[in-house]
Amino acid sequence: xxxxxxxxxxxxxxxxxxxxxxxxxxxxxxxxxxxxxxxxxxxxxxxxxxxxxxxxxxxxxxxxxxxxxxxxxxxxxxxxxxxxxxxxxxxxxxxxxxxxxxxxxxxxxxxxxxxxxxxxxxxxxxxxxxxxxxxxxxxxxxxxxxxxxxxxxxxxxxxxxxxxxxxxxxxxxxxxxxxxxxxxxxxxxxxx
Numbered sequence: 190x191x192x193x194x195x196x197x198x199x200x201x202x203x204x205x206x207x208x209x210x211x212x213x214x215x216x217x218x219x220x221x222x223x224x225x226x227x228x229x230x231x232x233x234x235x236x237x238x239x240x241x242x243x244x245x246x247x248x249x250x251x252x253x254x255x256x257x258x259x260x261x262x263x264x265x266x267x268x269x270x271x272x273x274x275x276x277x278x279x280x281x282x283x284x285x286x287x288x289x290x291x292x293x294x295x296x297x298x299x300x301x302x303x304x305x306x307x308x309x310x311x312x313x314x315x316x317x318x319x320x321x322x323x324x325x326x327x328x329x330x331x332x333x334x335x336x337x338x339x340x341x342x343x344x345x346x347x348x349x350x351x352x353x354x355x356x357x358x359x360x361x362x363x364x365x366x367x368x369x370x371x372x373x374x375x376x377x378x379x380x381x
Contacts, residue, residue: 200375200378201247204242204243204247204251205243205247205250205251205254206251206254207251208235208238208239208243208248208251208252208255209251209252209254209255209258211235211238211239212232212235212236212251212252212255212265212286213255213258213265215230215231215232215234215235216230216232216265216266216267217267218230218231219231219267230267231356232282232286233282233286233289233315233318233353233356233357234353234356234357234359234360236248236252236285236286236287236289236290236293236314236318237289237290237293237310237311237314237315237318237357237360238293238360238363238364239251239252239290239293239294240289240290240291240292240293240294240295240298240310240314241293241294241297241298241307241310241311241314241360241361241364241368242298242364242367242368242371243290243294243298244294244298244299245290245291245293245294245295245298246294247294248290248291248293248294248298249287249290249291249294251290252286252287252289252290253287255283255286256283256284256286256287258270259271259274259283260272260274260275266279266283267279276329276332276333277329278325278326278327278329278330278333278341278345279322279326280325280329281321281322281323281324281325281326281329282318282321282322282325282326284321284322284325285317285318285319285320285321285322285325286318288317288318288321289314289315289317289318290314292310292313292314292317293310293311293313293314294310295310296309296310296313296314297309297310297311297361297364298310299368300368300369300372301369302365304361304362304365307361307362307364307365308358308361310361311357311358311360311361311364312354312357312358312361314357315353315354315357318353319346319350319353322346323342323346323347326341326342326345326346327341327342330345
């Protein structure tokens with residue numbers, strides 16, 4: 190975050206807060222699946238959009254704020270909140286959101302790039318979330334006494350990948366089209 194002036198700092202804080210709030214909304218807009226499976230939410234695409242639209246630094250900050258809020262007990266996760274949540278199989282994806290936003294932001298979190306950079310950034314970020322989430326899910330499920338880990342891998346993780354790949358591809362289109370307008374708005378604020 191560049192500390193150009195007080196107005197720009199306020200905009201940076203507001204942008205991070207908006208994406209943290211979107212993650213909360215994304216957790217509650219979910220399709221429940223039987224325990225111990227991971228609930229179907231739209232948070233992966235929100236984390237990717239945070240990186241694409243805010244850049245790596247602010248994207249990470251917004252996702253870390255969301256994670257911190259849940260860990261201190263604010264019920265922002267799909268099944269509540271609290272420190273005990275680290276034992277849930279889905280917590281790996283929450284950690285993955287931070288890395289996902291970073292990846293999207295590093296690869297394509299700035300204006301003027303060709304569309305393919307946004308698409309690569311979105312898909313790489315989506316894969317990073319799953320690369321963190323799947324192993325965590327398998328280990329947590331095993332520690333919680335789940336014996337059929339292959340079933341967990343397929344029905345609790347892999348089955349959601351096509352949905353998230355499509356949504357993250359759509360997020361790349363959105364970011365590519367919207368980011369120039371966002372940057373123009375930021376430039377106007379800097380000039381004031």
